[in-house]
Amino acid sequence: MATRTLEAGAAGHGAEPRGKRDDDGQATYLVAVAEGLWEEMERDERVFLLGEDIGVYGGAFKVTEGFIERFGAERVMDTPIVEETIVGMALGAAMEGFRPVAEFQYADFMSSGFDEITTALARYHYRSGVPAPVVLRAPSGGGVRASSFHSFNPEPWFAHSPGLKVMCPAFPTDAKGLIKSAIRDDNPCVFLEHKWIYRRVKEKVPEDPDFLIPIGKAEVKREGRDVTIVSYGMMVHHALDAAETLAQEGIDVEVIDLRSIVPLDTEAILASVAKTSRAVVLYESHRFLGVGAEVASVIAQEAFESLDAPVVRLAPPNVPVPFSPALEDAYLPQVTDIEDAVRKLSAW
Amino acid sequence: MATRVKDKKAAAEQWRVGLSDDQLKDILHKLKLCRYFDERMEALYRQGRLPGAIYSGRGQEGTHVGVVYPLHDDDSLFPTHRDLSAQLTKGLELRRVMAQFWGRIDGYTRGRDGNSHIGDWQGNRTWTVMSHLPIAYPVACGAALAYKRRGEPRVAMAICGDGATSNGRWHEALNVSAIFELPVVWVVNNNQYAYSAPNPLEFPVPTIAERAQAYRMPGVRVDGANVLDVYQATGEAVDRARDGGGPTLIESVSLRWRGHAGHDPAKYVPKELLEDYMQNKDPVKRFEELLRSNGVVDDTTVKELDERIQREFEDGYEFAQNSPFPEPGDVTKGLWVEDGYWTSEPGRGGGTQT
Numbered sequence: 001m002a003t004r005t006l007e008a009g010a011a012g013h014g015a016e017p018r019g020k021r022d023d024d025g026q027a028t029y030l031v032a033v034a035e036g037l038w039e040e041m042e043r044d045e046r047v048f049l050l051g052e053d054i055g056v057y058g059g060a061f062k063v064t065e066g067f068i069e070r071f072g073a074e075r076v077m078d079t080p081i082v083e084e085t086i087v088g089m090a091l092g093a094a095m096e097g098f099r100p101v102a103e104f105q106y107a108d109f110m111s112s113g114f115d116e117i118t119t120a121l122a123r124y125h126y127r128s129g130v131p132a133p134v135v136l137r138a139p140s141g142g143g144v145r146a147s148s149f150h151s152f153n154p155e156p157w158f159a160h161s162p163g164l165k166v167m168c169p170a171f172p173t174d175a176k177g178l179i180k181s182a183i184r185d186d187n188p189c190v191f192l193e194h195k196w197i198y199r200r201v202k203e204k205v206p207e208d209p210d211f212l213i214p215i216g217k218a219e220v221k222r223e224g225r226d227v228t229i230v231s232y233g234m235m236v237h238h239a240l241d242a243a244e245t246l247a248q249e250g251i252d253v254e255v256i257d258l259r260s261i262v263p264l265d266t267e268a269i270l271a272s273v274a275k276t277s278r279a280v281v282l283y284e285s286h287r288f289l290g291v292g293a294e295v296a297s298v299i300a301q302e303a304f305e306s307l308d309a310p311v312v313r314l315a316p317p318n319v320p321v322p323f324s325p326a327l328e329d330a331y332l333p334q335v336t337d338i339e340d341a342v343r344k345l346s347a348w
Numbered sequence: 349m350a351t352r353v354k355d356k357k358a359a360a361e362q363w364r365v366g367l368s369d370d371q372l373k374d375i376l377h378k379l380k381l382c383r384y385f386d387e388r389m390e391a392l393y394r395q396g397r398l399p400g401a402i403y404s405g406r407g408q409e410g411t412h413v414g415v416v417y418p419l420h421d422d423d424s425l426f427p428t429h430r431d432l433s434a435q436l437t438k439g440l441e442l443r444r445v446m447a448q449f450w451g452r453i454d455g456y457t458r459g460r461d462g463n464s465h466i467g468d469w470q471g472n473r474t475w476t477v478m479s480h481l482p483i484a485y486p487v488a489c490g491a492a493l494a495y496k497r498r499g500e501p502r503v504a505m506a507i508c509g510d511g512a513t514s515n516g517r518w519h520e521a522l523n524v525s526a527i528f529e530l531p532v533v534w535v536v537n538n539n540q541y542a543y544s545a546p547n548p549l550e551f552p553v554p555t556i557a558e559r560a561q562a563y564r565m566p567g568v569r570v571d572g573a574n575v576l577d578v579y580q581a582t583g584e585a586v587d588r589a590r591d592g593g594g595p596t597l598i599e600s601v602s603l604r605w606r607g608h609a610g611h612d613p614a615k616y617v618p619k620e621l622l623e624d625y626m627q628n629k630d631p632v633k634r635f636e637e638l639l640r641s642n643g644v645v646d647d648t649t650v651k652e653l654d655e656r657i658q659r660e661f662e663d664g665y666e667f668a669q670n671s672p673f674p675e676p677g678d679v680t681k682g683l684w685v686e687d688g689y690w691t692s693e694p695g696r697g698g699g700t701q702t
Contacts, residue, residue, distance in 0.1 A: 074497060079524070080520075080523065080524065080527065082486075082520040082523070082524055084486055084516070084517045084520055085486040085489060085517065085520040085521055085524050086486075087486070088483070088484075088485070088486020088487045088489065088490060088517070088521070089486055089487070089489045089490035089493060089524070090490060091486075091487050091490055092486070092487040092488060092489060092490020092491040092492070092493065092494070092504070093490040093491070093493050093494045093497075094490070095469065095487070095490070095491060096424075096490070096491050096494030096495070097494065098494055098497070100490075115480050115483060115517075116483065116486060116487075116517075119478060119480050119483060120478060120480075120483050120484075120487060123478075124476065125682070125683070125684075125685060125690070126460055126682050126683050127457050127460045127461045127465075127476050128456075128457065128467060128469055128476040129458075129470070129682065129689075129690030129691075130469045130470070130476075131685045162683055163683055186685035186686070187684055187685055187686075
C-alpha cells in the first residue's frame with residue numbers, strides 16, 4: 001500500500017470538526033457534514049473515505065480537513081483522478097464488507113464516473129442480491145458564480161437510476177443526520193451537498209452520535225394555510241425568504257423541504273396540498289423532466305380534487321448553467337420570482 | 349545413477365505442471381463440458397427454443413479454464429458475458445445456469461437478468477456480469493483493496509476481452525492497482541476481435557501484454573490453445589498477488605470461433621484464420637490428445653466422460669424447464685436491501701409456460 005509519512009497535528013491528532021463550531025456552538029452546513037462523517041468513522045471501522053485531494057489537502061472544500069491525521073491514509077484514501085475507478089473500487093470494497101464513502105470534488109464530475117454509478121452501483125443489488133453500501137458525496141448546485149462545470153444539479157440523473165437513494169439536504173442538522181443515515185444504510189446513496197449553503201447557514205446541530213434523520217422523509221420548514229411550496233436544497237432558503245415577504249401581504253405560505261429525492265415523500269407533499277389547495281414546485285435541476293416534474297405530476301394525479309389552481313413549476317430553463325451574474329440570476333429562480341408566482345397563484 | 353533416473357522421471361513429468369491425474373481429468377471435464385454446453389445452447393437458440401441471447405466462448409475454453417483453475421474458493425472472479433466457461437470452472441451449478449437462460453426463478457439472478465449476465469457472489473465469489481466492459485475492472489480493485497486492508501491472503505481476478513482494453517477504465521484500473529499494489533490478476537482474453545474490429549484497429553502496439561510495462565507490473569502473453577500454459581502462467585500471477593507482490597497482466601491469445609452474439613455470422617473473420625484455429629489450435633482437442641498420449645485417459649474414459657457431460661446437460665435442461673418463472677407481482681422487489689426479497693424465498697407463482 002502506498003502510504004505517506006504524516007506530520008502529526010499540533011496535538012498529535014486530527015482536529016475534530018466539532019472544534020470548528022462557532023462560539024455559540026453553531027455548526028455550518030459544511031462542518032455538520034464533517035461531524036457526521038467523523039462520528040461514523042469513529043463508530044464503525046468499516047467506514048473509509050476515498051477521493052481526490054481529500055487526505056493531506058483536506059478536500060476541495062475542506063470537509064475532510066484533519067481526517068487523515070486522525071484516521072490515517074488507509075481510511076482517508078487519496079486517489080488519482082479516476083472517477084470511474086473511485087466508484088467501482090468503492091463498490092468492490094462494499095461487496096467485501098466495507099462501507100466506503102467516496103467524495104467527488106464537484107457533483108459535475110460525477111458524469112466522469114457515470115457508468116460505474118448508474119450501471120454498476122445502482123443495478124447491482126437488484127440483479128444479484130448483494131448489498132452495496134456505498135455513499136457518494138458531492139457538492140452540487142449554483143448561485144456561486146462557478147459556471148457550467150462547477151454548478152450542476154445531477155439529482156434527476158441519479159433519481160432516474162433505480163437502486164440509488166438520493167439526498168439533497170438544505171440545513172446543517174438535516175445534512176448531519178442524513179449523511180449518518182446514508183453511511184448506515186445498506187443501499188448505495190448519492191448525497192448531494194449544496195456549496196451555496198456550505199458556509200452560509202449555521203445551526204445548533206445535535207451532538208448525540210446516534211442522532212439520525214430518516215432517508216425519504218420530508219419536513220415542513222414553515223407552516224402555512226394558503227400556498228404550498230415544495231422544494232429542496234438552496235431553493236428552500238429562497239422559499240423561506242419569499243414566505244417572510246408574502247406573510248406581510250397576508251399570504252400564508254407552507255414550505256416543504258423534501259430533503260430526500262429518492263425515496264420521495266409523496267405523503268408529506270399530498271398532506272400539505274390537501275390543506276392549502278395550491279402548490280408551487282420549486283427546484284434547481286432543469287425544469288424539463290427535472291425532480292419537480294415528478295412532484296407536479298404526483299400532485300396533479302393524486303390531489304386533483306384538492307386543487308383550486310394549476311400546479312406551478314419554478315425551475316431553470318433547459319440550458320447549461322451560465323457564468324455571468326446577469327445570466328446566472330436569470331437562470332436560477334430568484335426570491336422575487338417565487339413571490340410573484342405565489343401571488344399569482346393565491347389570486348387564482 | 350539413481351539421481352539421474354529420478355531427474356529423467358521428473359523431466360518426463362514436467363508436462364503435467366504438478367497436477368495429479370484427477371486434476372488433469374477434472375480440467376478435461378471442464379473443457380469438454382464448456383464446449384458441449386456452448387454448442388448445445390447455440391443449437392437451441394437457433395431452433396428458437398431459447399429466449400434472449402447467447403455469447404459463445406467457443407475456442408477460448410483454454411483461457412477460461414486455465415485462468416480460473418489456480419484460484420481458491422474465496423478468491424473473487426470478475427468475468428464478462430463471454431466467460432461463462434470461467435464461471436462454470438469457478439463452481440456455478442449447470443442447473444441454475446440453465447434456469448437463468450430460460451428466465452426462471454432458480455437462475456442465479458432470479459430472472460432479473462439472462463444468459464451469461466450471471467454471477468454467484470454469495471456462493472462462488474463471482475461478479476454478476478454487466479455489459480459495459482470493462483465495467484468490473486475498477487470493482488476488482490475494490491475487492492482486492494478489501495483483502496489487502498484486512499491482510500487476507502485472497503486474490504481478485506478480472507477478465508475482459510481485447511476490445512475492452514481500448515476503454516479508459518481498463519487503464520485506470522491497471523494504474524490504480526499498481527499504485528496501491530493490489531492483489532489482482534488482470535486477464536485479457538484476446539480472441540482477436542472486438543465484435544467486428546480486429547486487433548490492429550484496437551491498439552497500436554504488437555501485444556496487449558507489453559502494456560503492463562507502463563503500469564510497472566509483469567505482463568505475460570500465453571497461448572490460449574494450451575490450457576496448462578495458461579494455468580501455469582496464471583498460477584504464478586495468482587501466487588505473486590497472494591504473497592503481496594501486486595498485480596500481473598495476463599494476455600491469453602485465442603480466436604473467437606463464433607460471432608459476437610448468436611445473431612452474428614462473423615463474416616469479417618477470414619475463413620483461413622478460422623479454419624487454422626479450429627483445426628490446429630483447438631484447446632479442448634489438444635488437451636484431450638495430451639492426456640491420451642500420456643496415458644491419463646483412453647477411449648473408454650473419454651467415452652464415459654462424454655456421456656456424463658450429456659447427462660449433466662440433459663439434467664440441467666429438465667431442471668430449467670421445470671423451474672417456475674418469477675412471480676410477476678415481485679417485479680419491484682429486490683431493489684432495496686430492506687425489502688427483504690433477496691434474503692427470503694422468492695415467489696414461485698409464475699408457472700412454467702411462456
